[in-house]
Amino acid sequence: MFNRIKTWTVWCIKEATGSCAEVTRLLSQGMDQPLPWHVRCKIRVHFLICDLCQRYGRQIRFLREAMRKYPERLENSSDGNSPAVASPRALSPETKERLKQKLREQTN
Amino acid sequence: MADELAFVPVSHEPVPVGDRPTPEPSAPGATLSDPERWVDEHGDYLFKYALIRLRDATKAEDMVQETFVAALKGGKNFQGRSAEKSWLVGILKHKILDHYRKASRETSFTDVEFFKDGESEPFEESGMFQNCWNHDRGPSEWTEPGAALDAEEFWKVFENCTQKLPRNVARVFTLRELDDVASDAICEQLSISPNNLWVMLHRARAALRRCLELNWFSRTTTPQH
Structure with missing residues (x-):
């Protein structure tokens, strides 16, 4: 009996605040533009019944943090071609020479 | 311009x-x-x-x-x-x-595939809780995401995951998340609608999140298969 009431309550809140598919979409959109206050409220209330959406929100914010640290990370791979990454990290000496040659041609 | x-x-x-270093003689x-x-x-x-x-x-x-x-x-x-x-x-x-x-006007084949696949987050397909997370397959708790940022191996996984994003999606994602360009500026510069942009960013985040979860965060808790 108690479980039934719980399920119905959760269902009602879900109906009022939108499905997880919709809430995840809004969470993403909220990172790109300010959401109207009533939408933010809807998300808050949805979080009361849904840990997973809350977790999803945290995780996509983590992606932003990681993305912003990514160039710094490349910068710090001081050996130029870190074994942890697949693609080249620096210009080869030949390419540098070719670039210089090109610039010399341009100045003449 | x-x-x-x-x-x-x-x-x-x-x-x-005033800001210049001493000008060098123009030899x-x-x-x-x-x-x-x-x-x-x-x-x-x-x-x-x-x-x-x-x-x-x-x-x-x-x-x-x-x-x-x-x-x-x-x-x-x-x-x-x-x-x-x-x-x-x-x-x-x-x-x-x-x-x-x-x-930006070319859409590659992989883009089309990517968007078709886009709705395949593990949401319930029917029933009372249609379009809600399937509790067994929804986002799992990530242990110490902060520590991952210091791990060399994490960045390899991260890079592989970003490489999987279709080109156009990866571009708007990089402009938004790495260069912190405002949405309306991206729309204006690449001539795309705000809706189109949000769809792309949402898909990119969902795909990248899933990829990291699968290839990095789950392997610390469950053995690799």
């Missing part, structure tokens, strides 16, 4: 006299040695910068070359060495954005 892009801090103006050959020094001092940085955004080493090299050539042509009066790097980066940013713009 390209120089009016709000988010591209490029300036072809000479640095105010013959001085114009020659400068650009060659750029290659040694800034070449690698510019290459990495372009590589993250273009994901193609050959194209990145071309962009660096174009940047140097443009700098050479446009920057005859530029003498502020301290601001040289950001000046070159500014030119490179323009080049990359131009490249994005030219290519």
Whole structure:
């Protein structure tokens, strides 16, 4: 009996605040533009019944943090071609020479 | 005009006299040695910068070359060495954005596949809780995401996951998340609608999140199969 009431309550809140598919979409959109206050409220209330959406929100914010640290990370791979990454990290000496040659041609 | 892009801090103006280092005597050959020094001092940085955004080493090299050539042509009066790097980066940013713009109308096959697959988050397909997370397959708790940022291996996984994003999606995602360009500026510059942009960003986040969960965060809790 108690479980039934719980399920119905959760269902009602879900109906009022939108499905997880919709809430995840809004969470993403909220990172790109300010959401109207009533939408933010809807998300808050949805979080009361849904840990997973809350977790999803945290995780996509983590992606932003990681993305912003990514160039710094490349910068710090001081050996130029870190074994942890697949693609080249620096210009080869030949390419540098070719670039210089090109610039010399341009100045003449 | 390209120089009016709000988010591209490029300036072809000479640095105010007060900010300049002591001007070097303009000996013959001085114009020659400068650009060659750029290659040694800034070449690698510019290459990495372009590589993250273009994901193609050959194209990145071309962009660096174009940047140097443009700098050479446009920057005859530029003498502020301290601001040289950001000046070159500014030119490179323009080049990359131009490249994005030219290519933004092509939609590759992988893009189509990606969007078809986009709704395949593990949501319930029917029942009372249709479109809600399937509790067994929804987002799992990530242990110490902060620590991952210090792990060399994490970045390898991260890079592999970003590589899987279709080109156009990866571009808007990089502009938004890495360069922190505002949504409306992205829409304007790439001539796409806000809705289109949000769909792409949402898909990119969902795909990247899933990929990291599968390839990094789950392997610390469950054995690899």
